[in-house]
Amino acid sequence: MRGYLFALVGALVTLAFMFELLRRRRLREKYAALWISLAIVVIVAGAFPRLLYWLAALAGISTPLNLVFFLALLVLLVVCVQLSAEISSLEHEAQTLAEECALLRNRIERLETRTGVESPAPPVADPRPRGHSPS
Amino acid sequence: MSSGSDPRVLVVLPAWNEAQSLPTVLAEIADHLPEVGVLVVNDGSVDATSAVARSSGVQVLDLPFNLGVGGAMRAGFRYAVAEGYDVVVQVDADGQHDPREVPRIVERLASADIVIGARFADQGDYAVRGPRRWAMRVLAGVLSRVAGTRLTDTTSGFRAAGPRAIRLFAVHYPAEYLGDTIESLVIAVRSGLTVAQVGVSMRERSAGRPSQRPFKAAFYLLRACLALGISLTRRRELMNPAPELAA
Numbered sequence: 001m002r003g004y005l006f007a008l009v010g011a012l013v014t015l016a017f018m019f020e021l022l023r024r025r026r027l028r029e030k031y032a033a034l035w036i037s038l039a040i041v042v043i044v045a046g047a048f049p050r051l052l053y054w055l056a057a058l059a060g061i062s063t064p065l066n067l068v069f070f071l072a073l074l075v076l077l078v079v080c081v082q083l084s085a086e087i088s089s090l091e092h093e094a095q096t097l098a099e100e101c102a103l104l105r106n107r108i109e110r111l112e113t114r115t116g117v118e119s120p121a122p123p124v125a126d127p128r129p130r131g132h133s134p135s
Numbered sequence: 136m137s138s139g140s141d142p143r144v145l146v147v148l149p150a151w152n153e154a155q156s157l158p159t160v161l162a163e164i165a166d167h168l169p170e171v172g173v174l175v176v177n178d179g180s181v182d183a184t185s186a187v188a189r190s191s192g193v194q195v196l197d198l199p200f201n202l203g204v205g206g207a208m209r210a211g212f213r214y215a216v217a218e219g220y221d222v223v224v225q226v227d228a229d230g231q232h233d234p235r236e237v238p239r240i241v242e243r244l245a246s247a248d249i250v251i252g253a254r255f256a257d258q259g260d261y262a263v264r265g266p267r268r269w270a271m272r273v274l275a276g277v278l279s280r281v282a283g284t285r286l287t288d289t290t291s292g293f294r295a296a297g298p299r300a301i302r303l304f305a306v307h308y309p310a311e312y313l314g315d316t317i318e319s320l321v322i323a324v325r326s327g328l329t330v331a332q333v334g335v336s337m338r339e340r341s342a343g344r345p346s347q348r349p350f351k352a353a354f355y356l357l358r359a360c361l362a363l364g365i366s367l368t369r370r371r372e373l374m375n376p377a378p379e380l381a382a
Contacts, residue, residue: 013217095202095310102176103217110194124290 008046015039038075142221144241147211149204150228150339154183157228157283161191164226164234171237175213175228176207184228204292205310205319212296212305223297223304232293236335240295246302247331251286252293254337270356277363278320282330290316290359293335295326300328313362 018036021027045068056064085116143204146164150157157175162175164382175188188195197209208225215223226232238253243250271290278289290313296304303326309318320330 055332094309095206095209098198098202099206099213101209102198103214106214107195131220 004049005047009041011039011042011046015043034079035073136167136251137291141170142241142244143219144168144222144224144237145211145215145218146171146173146224146226146234146237147161147208147215148173148175148226149207149211150179150180150184150188151178151201151207152182152184153199153228154180155186155365156230157184157187158191160190160226160228160230160234161193165191166352167234168237171224172218172220174211176211178202178204178207188322188334201308203315205308205315206257208315209304209308209310214299214310215301216305219235220301221298222295223301224291225292227292231337233338235337236293236333237258238297240333240335243331243333244295244297246329248297248328249320250332251291251293252295252335253286253288253291254293254304254335255330259290270359273294273356274363278317279293281321282324284332286320286330289320289333292336303328311362312344313359314366316364317359321369 011106015036017030021034022029024109035054052064056062056067059067061067061070146168148157148160161173161175164171173193174196175184175193177185177188177198178193181200185195187195194214196207196214198207198210202210211225222244224237224241226234226237232252240250240252258275269286274289275287278288292315300323303323304319307322309315309322311318324330
């Protein structure tokens with residue numbers, strides 16, 4: 001019985017942590033929602049262990065713990081893929097911004113040349129190669 | 136564009152740490168192609184690429200960080216749209232593309248939307264061996280079928296784009312690995328553009344090392360096939376040419 005209590009406490013701590021992050025605006029709701037619902041699922045499973053046995057039997061898994069492991073892995077996989085997708089769209093946005101930034105800088109320079117108020121170009125911020133393949 | 140007034144041509148040089156070779160290339164372009172606009176896209180270089188280009192009096196786009204050739208070229212295409220150019224010619228900043236070949240490539244654009252300057256075995260001293268050569272063969276074979284014309288060098292970075300291709304690429308130009316060469320062709324063909332090739336001779340790079348080394352060849356083949364496979368299965372509506380962009 002102590003094992004379930006441990007899971008229950010862990011889930012409650014996670015839940016409190018998530019709320020705190022949300023409250024401080026450190027985490028956007030769309031990312032917190034998943035973890036909060038996951039914590040609630042763990043709380044329910046910790047409070048009513050019979051539920052787990054029943055579900056495992058339903059799924060044809062003899063050891064209820066294996067069901068937990070399986071579901072946990074599945075959830076982590078989905079989260080990782082979702083984060084990869086989010087990063088991809090962020091990179092895409094960053095690329096567009098970088099292009100826009102370079103184009104605007106060029107327009108300003110030409111404008112300055114034409115109006116004769118030329119000033120030296122500011123240095124490019126933080127020039128360092130990223131992990132991208134350059135070719 | 137076939138007759139009448141000459142098209143406005145913009146030479147775009149994506150440059151990533153090419154301060155050493157850039158002056159020679161820019162001088163050659165100024166010598167042989169006095170009529171064209173020149174744009175250096177400084178792709179987040181950490182050396183003096185931007186300063187060198189500015190001192191040559193050409194237009195410069197300074198990307199704040201490295202985007203890869205695809206990102207640099209899309210910026211170039213957007214510049215071309217905004218400035219009303221009819222033709223964009225991509226030339227490598229490392230000196231392996233001979234600017235004297237540019238007029239021949241541009242000429243061919245009269246009957247195609249995209250023209251690839253292909254490195255032929257019998258022209259110049261450019262040679263590739265081993266798995267990389269097979270990879271290029273396979274890619275060329277598949278893309279020839281897709282494009283409906285014989286292409287022998289689909290990974291060449293020496294290429295020209297006509298007005299329709301410029302409008303397409305200003306919006307859709309892949310920034311992924313090999314996207315700038317292979318996937319861009321697939322996007323173009325799928326959007327109804329035509330591709331042609333012109334044989335050109337290549338030279339040794341005037342500075343810098345080639346970006347492909349033998350032990351990377353197998354990995355290159357794998358990634359190239361993946362990129363090609365994915366872009367071939369992609370839905371068509373994702374890459375319809377956008378309407379006119381505001382200048």
